[in-house]
Amino acid sequence: MISLIRNENLKIYKRTRTWVMMGIAILYVALQIFNINSAGEGVVRDNWQVQLEQDNRQLSKVANQLDALPIEIIQAEKQILLNQYHLDHNMPPSVSGWAFTIDQLRNIVFASSLIAIIIAGEIMAGEFAAGTIKLLLTRSASRTQIYCSKYIASLVFALFLTTICVAVAMVLGGVFFGFAGLTSSHLYVQDQTVMGIPVLQALWSGYILQLPFLLVVVTLAFMISAAFRSITFSIVISMLIAVAGFVISIAMDGWDWTRYFIFSQTDWTPFVYGNPSVEDVSMLWAVALLLLHVVILHSISYFSFVKRDVKQ
Amino acid sequence: MPLLEVVGLTKKIGSKALVEDVTFSMEKGEILGLLGPNGAGKTTTIRMIVGLMSRTAGQAQINGLDTLKMFKEAMRHVGVIVENPDLYKYLSGYDNLLHFARMTPGVSKTRIQEVIELVGLTDRISDKVAAYSLGMRQRLGLAVVLVHQPSLLVLDEPTNGLDPSGIRELRNHLRHLAHQNGVGVLVSSHLMSEMEMMCDRVVVLQKGRLVGTHMLGDISGHERSLIGFEVDRTDLAMQLLQTLMKGADITTEQNVVQIMIDKSQIPEISRKLMDAGVNVYGVSAAKKTLEDTFLEMTGGKEH
DSSP: OHHHHHHHHHHHHTOHHHHHHHHHHHHHHHHHHHHHHHTTOSSOOTTHHHHHHHHHHHHHHHHHSTTOOHHHHHHHHHHHHHHHHHHHTTOOOOOSHHHHHHHHHHHHHHHHHHHHHHHHHHHTHHHHHHTTHHHHHTSSSOHHHHHHHHHHHHHHHHHHHHHHHHHHHHHHHHHHHOSOOTTSEEEEEETTEEEEEEHHHHHHHHHHHHHHHHHHHHHHHHHHHHHHOOHHHHHHHHHHHHHHHHHHHHHTTTOGGGGGOGGGGSOOHHHHSSOOSSTTOOHHHHHHHHHHHHHHHHHHHHHHHHHOOOOO | OOSEEEEEEEEEETTEEEEEEEEEEEOTTOEEEEEOOTTSSHHHHHHHHTTSSOOSEEEEEETTEETTTTHHHHHTTEEEEESSOOOOTTSBHHHHHHHHHHTSTTOOHHHHHHHHHHTTOTTTTTSBGGGOOHHHHHHHHHHHHHTTOOSEEEEESTTTTOOHHHHHHHHHHHHHHHHHHOOEEEEEESOHHHHHHHOSEEEEEETTEEEEEEEOOOOOTTSEEEEEEEESOHHHHHHHHHHHSTTOOEEEETTEEEEEEEGGGHHHHHHHHHHTTOOEEEEEEEOOOHHHHHHHHHTTOOO
16 A cells, blocks of 8 residues: 555656646745735834724724624624734734744645645546556556555645645745744634734644645545546536635635535634634534535545446 | 466446357466457456456456455456556656556565566666657566566557567567466457467457357378479379379469378378479468468358
């Protein structure tokens, strides 16, 4: 089994294509930095107190509008609390590579998911397209082993890519916004109270709590790849679903039906540091929903792969 | 215990039988050909044996191990090339070899070097397969299926797309492996002349059914065959032969006189012809070709 995974890794990392795509993901991180830098948000201004007070007035106006959505009110209230905390403690909002990375974790995981889709979407369908599946399946390895080794290799690649992107974000972010503030606290609002955790903890736990999105998307691409044997089909469909899911989860944040919508339940940070957008959704629910999706996807692709007649 | 034993192998899709009740077996060191026109079920039979396709009924055992129940164990000593050896084009020849060597436990690096030398790819092994010619790919394909020292090689239409020298090279490799190393080779093809040169025995399939087996060996001394004498005086030769072999059917065609006799009679007859002043320039035996046998077995309808 170990040697089968090593084989899959050989096929992933010995391709120039893989490294070009990794470059694209890193470029995305760099673009985010450029974006923030050119908007002038990367530095602490002298008049930051005035700015925050202004923001708070604006936010309470939004929250008091008659047609304000409940989620808008909740988010505005949270931001007001945070801003007030900074004002009360005479502590400017932290600007550093660390704060930038924590802020961008969700986007980084999203971007690397899109690249991971390409690898996971190709890993099985590519063998059928190239005809190499015949050599692969007539060796002393069961189809279940081949299936698992490919799935594990896809996940490992996705994790590897995300980790690299996070590391690049910290390094590049540090270069542009400074490496200071590693010992300070990362602030968040839970039950109308401002709380703080060490920045390092916010980094690694935030990273882990975003990974369910990666898992769903990679499993989806892998499922289509193994069940339908078409590279184009699996990559295009998975990308569409990932992008649509990501956008819908942001646009429809807080709507009651999103408790059943997997992409609204793949960011687990609010369960630990904050409050979920749909109030009564628990982390257990999110875990169960994730498992349900992964199990359903695998039950489609596993059985069709193991039983298939290879005619390529 | 036979190396490969196939019993009652059947594949049905709906009510249509692609392969029906195919039974045969083969021994170590034997090259067995699976012969039949396109659509006879050769590829389906081979794919069922090696587990690429499911079967409706029947069994296949390799070294006594069922390829369905004990797939991993049964396939451990089998090398399979179905149609073209499709390899990873973006990897080097060596990485391809390493990839498949790893799939069988206990294949050493020295063994990898050994097969590289065996197929003569030492100079180009670190090049990407995309840069290989078809002949080189075929050789690398052979290295890939030989690297784990299989006792059974299964090749489906291996000569497709190969040029004559490539075919001859493959044939020599296979004959060497079978007759020197005792590897059993199961090979399918629709090219009869190829099979005739390559195989020790052929199994003929038609419309999914096994219609016969045929040993390919040297024509023995006592088999009667059509012998042609190339002479300068056909008229004289005709006369002489008619008196020598009364009632025999003698035909002439340009300078060749043909007669059905035992091979053992050739020296005597040619001496008599010379004595009578007829110069003999050549003697040829028209062998009964595999094609004739094939047409006999299949009733000649398919070709």
